[in-house]
Amino acid sequence: MQFIDYAEIEVEAGTGGDGIVAFRREKYVPAGGPAGGNGGWGGSVIFVANKNLQTLLDFRYARCFKADDGKRGGPSNRTGANGQNRVIEVPCGTLIYDRETGEILGDLVEKGQTLCVAAGGKGGLGNKHFLSNQNRAPDYALNGLPGEHRSLRLELKLLAEVGIIGLPNAGKSTLIAALSDARPKIANYPFTTLIPNLGVVRKPTGDGTVFADIPGLVKGAHEGIGLGHEFLRHIERTRLLLHLVDITSIDPITDYQTIQEELEAYGRGLSNRPQIIALNKVDAADEETIQFIKTELGNFNSYPIITISAVTKMRLEELLQIIWQTLELSRES
Numbered sequence: 001m002q003f004i005d006y007a008e009i010e011v012e013a014g015t016g017g018d019g020i021v022a023f024r025r026e027k028y029v030p031a032g033g034p035a036g037g038n039g040g041w042g043g044s045v046i047f048v049a050n051k052n053l054q055t056l057l058d059f060r061y062a063r064c065f066k067a068d069d070g071k072r073g074g075p076s077n078r079t080g081a082n083g084q085n086r087v088i089e090v091p092c093g094t095l096i097y098d099r100e101t102g103e104i105l106g107d108l109v110e111k112g113q114t115l116c117v118a119a120g121g122k123g124g125l126g127n128k129h130f131l132s133n134q135n136r137a138p139d140y141a142l143n144g145l146p147g148e149h150r151s152l153r154l155e156l157k158l159l160a161e162v163g164i165i166g167l168p169n170a171g172k173s174t175l176i177a178a179l180s181d182a183r184p185k186i187a188n189y190p191f192t193t194l195i196p197n198l199g200v201v202r203k204p205t206g207d208g209t210v211f212a213d214i215p216g217l218v219k220g221a222h223e224g225i226g227l228g229h230e231f232l233r234h235i236e237r238t239r240l241l242l243h244l245v246d247i248t249s250i251d252p253i254t255d256y257q258t259i260q261e262e263l264e265a266y267g268r269g270l271s272n273r274p275q276i277i278a279l280n281k282v283d284a285a286d287e288e289t290i291q292f293i294k295t296e297l298g299n300f301n302s303y304p305i306i307t308i309s310a311v312t313k314m315r316l317e318e319l320l321q322i323i324w325q326t327l328e329l330s331r332e333s
Contacts, residue, residue: 005156007059008099011118013147014042014083017070019124021141024076034131034138037073039123042147043083047115049108053091054198056156067118070144073126083120093159093237099151109159117152121145160198160212162323163235165263166244167255171280172213173197175244175310179320180211203324212238236268239330240323241275245297247307248281252293256300274330275303276322283309 017039024032045067065088071080090096096105096117106115124142131138164172180199197215200208214235235241243259245252256277263270277297282290294305304322308315 007056007154009152010064011045012066012149013044013118013120014067014069015146016042016121016123016144017072017080018143019126019141020073021127022075034127035077036126037078038126039073039144040070040080040082042070042120043067043085044116044120045086045118047088049092049113050089051092051111070123093157095155097153099153118148121147157237158212160210162211162240163238164213164242170244170246171310176213178310241273243277244280247279247285253296277303277305279307282307283312
């Protein structure tokens with residue numbers, strides 16, 4: 001399945017049905033009068049969040065969505081049927097923008113949450129509506145009004161409490177596979193992960209927390225270099241960042257600083273998000289190197305620092321305990 005997190009579409013609500021001109025013609029009703037019914041309302045375009053969807057792929061092939069028009073009124077004061085609404089399902093976490101104004105129309109984050117983005121047109125009035133003492137036989141009716149038309153931009157931001165960040169080959173995919181049932185592609189070359197991977201990690205209480213492996217962050221990611229420009233937006237909803245550093249790389253300190261600079265440059269408060277630093281692959285490093293890097297990183301900030309090995313699952317339980325504690329503190333603050 002392709003991961004598509006951006007789409008531009010057109011939506012158009014239905015036009016209201018026309019009112020009609022009609023008169024009662026019954027044999028034994030000497031003064032029948034006007035009896036033209038009103039038109040029905042046009043259908044609206046409504047978005048609904050579906051937790052079973054993970055991508056905006058469907059909008060790559062369908063770009064225009066129109067609701068049904070209302071039906072015209074009928075004789076004997078019969079109102080026309082309303083047009084059928086057009087219901088569009090999107091993944092939870094979808095932001096909907098008006099392309100022309102840039103206004104955020106809605107943010108669908110909860111299962112079943114709905115948003116009407118284009119209201120259907122009102123049905124026209126039949127001649128019955130215009131009956132008065134001054135006009136006992138109106139011979140005119142109104143046409144239905146057109147429905148709203150909008151150009152929309154959809155952006156998907158994954159709903160995950162914990163975002164795993166780091167340079168390519170830091171071991172993010174290996175870690176999320178070790179912590180959850182996610183099975184991402186893993187190999188020893190940059191950009192193995194081309195889409196964000198989601199995994200649910202169970203807490204001791206039994207409920208789950210969603211972790212996201214955010215791929216492709218490199219120097220210049222906020223400017224579109226590498227893959228990070230496409231996926232930095234997915235970190236915006238996370239409450240905690242788990243910064244994975246490959247302790248066996250040529251310069252782990254520079255690696256760490258590179259990611260921090262990208263978060264700062266991207267903005268949107270990412271650099272102020274609570275973080276945990278995990279030094280990965282410690283099973284392949286000597287103790288002196290490990291202690292030196294921990295000391296150096298400790299000089300930059302007061303984030304918790306833990307040494308782990310995602311491959312051997314060394315100290316992963318301790319890492320999870322720190323994550324649960326940090327999330328709990330962030331809820332209380």
